[in-house]
Amino acid sequence: MGRNLQNGERLRPVDLARRHGLSTQAVRNYEEAGILPAAGRTAHGYRTYTPLHARALGAFLALVPGHGHQTATSIMRAVNEGVVDEAFRLIDESHAQLLEDRRTLQAVESALRDLEPTPASEPDAAVSGPGGTFIGPLAGKLGIRSATLRKWERAGLVRPRRDPRTGYRVYDEADVRDARLAHQLRRGGYLLEQIAPLIAQVRAAGGLEPLETALRDWRGRLSARGRAMLAGAAELEAYLRDRG
Structure with missing residues (x-):
């Protein structure tokens, strides 16, 4: 020895x-x-x-x-x-995992910079006309399963409307934004019950401070x-x- x-x-x-x-x-x-x-x-x-x-x-x-x-x-x-x-x-x-988590954090911060606040009195203000995307294409874009999006909907992370003719879920721009944020935060280790109030507060307050606070905490944990x-x-x- x-x-x-x-x-x-x-x-x-x-x-x-x-x-x-x-x-x-x-x-x-x-x-x-x-x-x-x-x-x-x-x-x-x-x-x-x-x-x-x-x-x-x-x-x-x-x-x-x-x-x-x-x-x-x-x-x-x-x-x-x-x-x-x-x-x-x-x-x-x-x-390598820590580096990937740092990159995920950077991706979330980048996503936040692209967000447009939604006034509390106009929860559907981000809808750009009658169009939208369906569950399959959105799931494919995010690299997740459709079942995951349905689970997020039950948890209140996304709020798709239903097409009146087909009954299919339709995700507008705000839903896509929320799904992107949920996806990134899940990758960062946040639980659904932690993500839901953050997204709800962003919708209600029309601001990003709740998520910015979470990101500061996330950054601190990575450091x-x-x-x-x-x-x-x-x-x-x-x-x-x-x-x-």
């Missing part, structure tokens, strides 16, 4: 647990999941850990905020199994995730160095 941490100070499960506000059962669970290297055993069968295990636990807990529990687990398992390139691939995928990835990388690098 790089610094012989595996053969140094002996630690009990409770020693690792207390350092991070965990239960001893959580430490044992992490070992069983492959997040920690296998523990040593005393003559009586009790687990013993080392500073290297403490370093592994610190690395895992630092990785979770940036990569999520599942990916952080897979990263640590790959490292402990000696498949470091797989760990790096998982890290690269997380960074926090990026910084958490940096912190996780530093802890993982220290663990890799100590493993030798």
Whole structure:
């Protein structure tokens, strides 16, 4: 080992647990999941850990905020199994996803710049004549299923009118705008129940402030995730160095 941490100070499960506000059962669970290297055993069968295990636990807990529990687990398992390139691939995928989320945020902000406020007293002011688009073409344009648009309608995200002759849903410009925003916000991780009041407020108030506030929060979360990835990388690098 790089610094012989595996053969140094002996630690009990409770020693690792207390350092991070965990239960001893959580430490044992992490070992069983492959997040920690296998523990040593005393003559009586009790687990013993080392500073290297403490370093592994610190690395895992630092990785979770940036990569999520599942990916952080897979990263640590790959490292402990000696498949470091797989760990790096998982890290690269997380960074690629963060970049995609940033691009999605930029797309939403761009969509917002194109929005025309709709006065509260004229909810259908964005209708440009009797025309409109049907559910199939709109779903195809957004790259989603028609069933998804129907689900969004039930959640209040879009409000298509019905063609009086055929009964088909007809989406006017305002509906297309709302569908685009819903689509982008869903990609950004927002739930339907979070999106619905934002779109409703934009319709009612004729302004974009509710969405702008949400976007500031979204941007802040992306920045926090990026910084958490940096912190996780530093802890993982220290663990890799100590493993030798």
